[in-house]
Amino acid sequence: MNIVDRVRIESAIxxxxxxxxxxxLRGSRRRELRRELRANLAEAATDVGTTRALFxxxxxxxxxxxxxxxxxxxxxxxxxALWAALVFGLVIFGCMFTAxxxxxxxxxxxxEGRRVHGFVFPWFGVDFAAQVEPGRSYAAGAGGVGAYFLxxxxxxxxxVAQPWRLLRRERHAPAAxxxxx
Amino acid sequence: xxxxxxxxxxxxxxxxLLSMLATGDNYGxxxxxxxxxxxxxxxxxxxxYPGLTRLESAGLLESHLVRxxxxxxxxxxxxxxxxHAELAARRTAxxxxxxSVHTATATALITGxxx
Numbered sequence: 001m002n003i004v005d006r007v008r009i010e011s012a013i014x015x016x017x018x019x020x021x022x023x024x025l026r027g028s029r030r031r032e033l034r035r036e037l038r039a040n041l042a043e044a045a046t047d048v049g050t051t052r053a054l055f056x057x058x059x060x061x062x063x064x065x066x067x068x069x070x071x072x073x074x075x076x077x078x079x080x081a082l083w084a085a086l087v088f089g090l091v092i093f094g095c096m097f098t099a100x101x102x103x104x105x106x107x108x109x110x111x112e113g114r115r116v117h118g119f120v121f122p123w124f125g126v127d128f129a130a131q132v133e134p135g136r137s138y139a140a141g142a143g144g145v146g147a148y149f150l151x152x153x154x155x156x157x158x159x160v161a162q163p164w165r166l167l168r169r170e171r172h173a174p175a176a177x178x179x180x181x
Numbered sequence: 182x183x184x185x186x187x188x189x190x191x192x193x194x195x196x197x198l199l200s201m202l203a204t205g206d207n208y209g210x211x212x213x214x215x216x217x218x219x220x221x222x223x224x225x226x227x228x229x230y231p232g233l234t235r236l237e238s239a240g241l242l243e244s245h246l247v248r249x250x251x252x253x254x255x256x257x258x259x260x261x262x263x264x265h266a267e268l269a270a271r272r273t274a275x276x277x278x279x280x281s282v283h284t285a286t287a288t289a290l291i292t293g294x295x296x
Contacts, residue, residue, distance in 0.1 A: 039255050039256065040208070043251065066228075066235075
């Protein structure tokens with residue numbers, strides 16, 4: 001097997017591992033499945049060639065999903081963290097966008113030299129403030145936005161990660177693998 | 182030989198794997214080649230490997246690693262006592278299904294001929 005074939009196989013294994021991680025498999029089980037796939041792919045590549053061997057397993061994502069259909073899962077911490085980060089980014093973007101729009105509204109209304117406060121939909125409980133100085137300098141702020149910055153990502157994290165899966169883990173122990181080499 | 186219906190194949194995959202492993206320990210790709218030699222030419226590795234993982238997770242198979250001269254250590258599977266019991270149950274269910282299908286299709290054939 002040449003270096004290109006090795007890289008192609010390792011790439012498939014990496015993608016397989018990524019989706020196993022996304023499915024919430026613990027590290028030791030992932031290692032075990034990774035090692036098994038590597039051995040099977042090496043065997044198949046020797047037998048029918050790397051291209052056919054990789055074609056045979058299909059999409060690493062589908063393979064990982066099919067392999068974990070009935071596996072006892074730990075909470076999906078990785079997926080939870082990814083989605084929480086995405087929501088955090090969206091909240092920051094939305095808040096900044098709203099503050100800028102609010103400031104533009106204050107400027108358009110012609111109020112200068114004093115701080116203007118207001119509530120903007122859908123930011124319930126957030127106090128937006130803007131001040132436009134005559135020399136076209138701006139100041140904007142948002143008070144009470146911490147609940148959105150922390151609360152929404154945290155809620156997303158919990159809903160996606162599903163920590164209550166921990167309760168199911170002990171009921172379904174995986175089969176042990178012994179090394180009889 | 183005509184290709185097998187993937188849905189039908191999926192339904193009997195567990196029975197096939199358990200049956201193959203009843204004849205002796207084997208590993209993923211070894212089972213693929215064994216099944217292909219038995220006539221399942223269109224059986225993909227991507228179907229067999231997850232099937233083995235599911236059977237192992239269900240406690241029907243156990244596994245051990247065996248070093249290979251040609252590459253990484255192979256993961257060999259063998260039936261557990263629960264796997265043997267499951268194989269017997271699936272065989273019975275399969276025979277019953279075949280018999281029922283045979284009866285139903287034979288009846289339909291006779292009715293169709295006399296009509």
